[in-house]
Amino acid sequence: MFDSVDEVAQRLAGAGYLTSTAIATTVFLADRLGKPLLVEGPAGVGKTELARAVATATGSELVRLQCYEGIDEARALYEWNHAKQLLRITAGRDEGWHEARADIFTEEFLLPRPLLTAIRNPSPTVLLIDETDKADVEMEGLLLEVLGDFQVTVPELGTITATRKPFVVLTSNATRELSEALKRRCLFLHIDFPEAVRELEIVRMQVPEISEVLAASLVRVIGALRALELRKSPSIAETIDWARTLLALGADHLDESVVHTTLGVVLKYEADRKRAVTELKVFG
Incomplete structure (x- = not known):
């Protein structure tokens, strides 16, 4: 490839x-x-x-x-369509078991799973x-x-x-x-969380409309959040979601009001939100 x-x-x-x-x-x-x-x-x-x-x-x-x-194996590999097999057996009830078995264990009744x-x-x-x-x-x-x-x-x-x-x-x-x-x-x-420079590049690639200043501020705050002992650190996808959220709100910079109203985009537990508000001065 x-x-x-x-x-x-x-x-x-x-x-x-x-x-x-x-x-x-x-x-x-x-x-x-x-x-x-x-x-x-x-x-x-x-x-x-x-x-x-x-x-x-x-x-x-x-x-x-x-x-x-x-x-289990059935969900990962394959399983048989038992309902369809039962219908086939019922339809051919005059046949012997050997004939019916040859009919129902064919490709028509196989349900392949991902593997x-x-x-x-x-x-x-x-x-x-x-x-x-x-x-x-x-x-x-x-x-x-x-x-x-x-x-x-x-x-x-x-x-x-x-x-x-x-x-x-x-x-x-x-x-x-x-x-x-x-x-x-x-x-x-x-793979670990990217360095700030790389994450800024990712944000600018995925959300090209965002300004350099706003993107840099957002990435800096995300880095500070990940440095805390949170139950769930913000993912890269959530960083991108936050950037899109700020654009949708027409924000051109991060301030206390914007952060407080949008923090749920990146922090999904109340204990994490409280810790962020308490320990990060940017959140006031």
């Missing part, structure tokens, strides 16, 4: 994602080596957006598996396995099996092997430690 590290940076920028040399290099190597990319970091630093940007930059289809506690969808897709695909750390350890075993050979065995249909391997991105907020086996399978990339 990419011929050089510089091309990665340029094409991701064209997709609206400003990247560092470290990020561009790791994406390039994951593509060139054909290895999954494990991206770890705090919530809201752009891990999921990186996968979306890679898909956009390469014209690939994005297939997303959102992980959560209790997710199988990505493996079977003949077109360029970015497979995003989002918030992997929220899934159970058992799900990691399934991921190891699938990502190892990029093939899936459906007992009734046989083994399905990828004709075109997807570009795989796994994200983790590091709420729990992932297994060593899964980490060995992947290239690792840690």
